[in-house]
Amino acid sequence: MTEQLELYDVTIIGGGPAGMYTAFYSGMRDLKTKLIEAKEELGGRMLIYPEKMIWDVGGVPPILCEKLIAQLEQQAKTFDPTLVFGQQIMGLAKQPDGTYILEAASGEKHWTRTVVLAIGRGILKMAKLELEGAERYEVSNLHYTVQELEPFRGKRVLISGGGNSAVDWANELEPIASQVTVAHRRHQFGGHEKNIVRMKNSSVDVLTPYELSQLYSSNGETIERVTLRHIETGDAHQLEVDEVIVNHGLKSDFSGIKDWGLNMDDWNVYVNSKLETNLPGIYGAGDFAYYDSKVNLIAGAFTDAALALNSAKLYMDPEAPRMAYVSSHNDRFKEKNKALGISED
Missing domain, CATH: 3.50.50.60 (FAD/NAD(P)-binding domain)
Structure with a gap:
């Protein structure tokens, strides 16, 4: 079966702020990245209140939620991740080599070395x-x-x-x-x-x-x-x-993910300080992940994304640097800076 599938380093489930930033940061770490979103658009829970003003993202002046979604989406696409829409992931099967096969409710399958669960409160439906x-x-x-x-x-x-x-x-x-x-x-x-x-x-x-x-x-x-x-x-x-x-209020559906054997309650998966779940190679980020010092802000979701992705990188390559070089010193941005007309001399 795996011979018919393309292997990805990281597969992100969920297209909210945590998922989108994970996709961007994964590109910073030069990883082959896929993001799967159950809806037909990115934004996650933020899509519920597009006309609300967001004040609490560091360094960003007050901004309409729909505009912040658009900017996060643009950032997420920086390194051309594969984006998959309209698929609700249900099944997880670990392969003999330690990789995973993810299966959608519609039958599509995805092959990956690691998984970042950025599914927020699950598939949300208004009560x-x-x-x-x-x-x-x-x-x-x-x-x-x-x-x-x-x-x-x-x-x-x-x-x-x-x-x-x-x-x-x-x-x-x-x-x-x-x-x-x-x-x-x-x-x-x-x-x-x-x-x-x-x-x-x-x-x-x-x-x-x-x-x-x-x-x-x-x-x-x-x-x-x-x-x-x-x-x-x-x-x-x-x-x-x-x-x-x-x-x-909202009704939440985590579908088959609740049957994976994750250590979770009705709303969250429990992770450690490295955003690792109890399953090897599977990480949590954003609202879905819970740990003692959790910050339930969009800004906190960005930190979760970086921590989870860094853990995934080290899981695949224990000799890799602990974190990505910041963008001002990251070679992945040299050509992109030139395209913007920015000289680094």
């Missing part, structure tokens, strides 16, 4: 509104994410949920919508404290503890009115709406 007939409104005014703000201008918007995204959307829509109402089934919100305070001090109507219990439509095509039920008393509150946004 749908569990009300009968709700799906019919998904083509009109029932939303599970906010891709653009402008369609909500001048509208009466209901947001059901209390996490970071619900709070952020409320704050972003408040200046342009005619009215924003947030209904959350708990008294406490799960978002960042500063953003919650901003929301509560604005014109946003915050209703707690309420849950969305019924949808009404006279034409069967768009939601025109909803019932919000008080969790503790059962009292009903009627609300006229133009748009409904539901943010009830």
